[in-house]
Amino acid sequence: MWKTVLGTSSEISKHAAQDAWKAVGNLGQEAGKRAGLVVQDLKNTDWTGLPADAKGWIERHPGQTAGIAAGFLAPPLAVMAVPAVLGAAGFTAGGVAAGSAAAGIQAGIGNVVAGSVFATLQSAAMGGAGAAVVNGVVGGSAAAIAVAANVPGLVQAGGEDAGDEKDGDGEDGDGEDGGSKDGDAPVVDNSTSGND
Secondary structure (H helix, E strand, O other): HHHHHHHHHHHHHHHHHHHHHHHHHHHHHHHHHHHHHHHHHHHOOOOOOOHHHHHHHHOOHHHHHEEEEEEEHHHHHHHHHHHHHHHHHHHHOOOOOOOOOHHHHHHHHHOOOOOOOHHHHHHHHOOOOHHHHHHHHHHHHHHHHHHHHHHHHHHHHOOOOOOHHHHHHHHOOOOOOOOOOOOOOOOOOOOOOOOO
């Protein structure tokens, strides 16, 4: 009986491995096709107007531009601050600093379990494997916060730009671009022309 069970299990494993390998191959082929399409699109793009378009967008949206720049800078700056923050909390390369917040936490929890948050933070301070985890969490969190902070402004800017494209000339007839000079919300004119 065990021979039958083991033989069947071996056969199932063999087919599962073949199916998985086939799926990976198909995925690779599909990715290659998509990459080829992206390269073709990039070749067909008219890049001559890009610098002027980018400059115009930056001039119309200085707040969003600053937010994007801050979003690019936030993750690496946050990761660079990790050692200082860990040190201030009492996690040092030589171990937990006496009289620190980390020492108080360690006294409260007693034996530190391997893989716990406390152990990971101490490992990060000592330059161990925990550093990758802590830096990943800190950098990822900074990036997520930066994206979340930028989305509303970018949505607003995209809506303003879409309105400019519908007007055809980027103006709404009053010589203004629909927004205030400092990049705040657009000025809304609720007056009527009397031509109802």
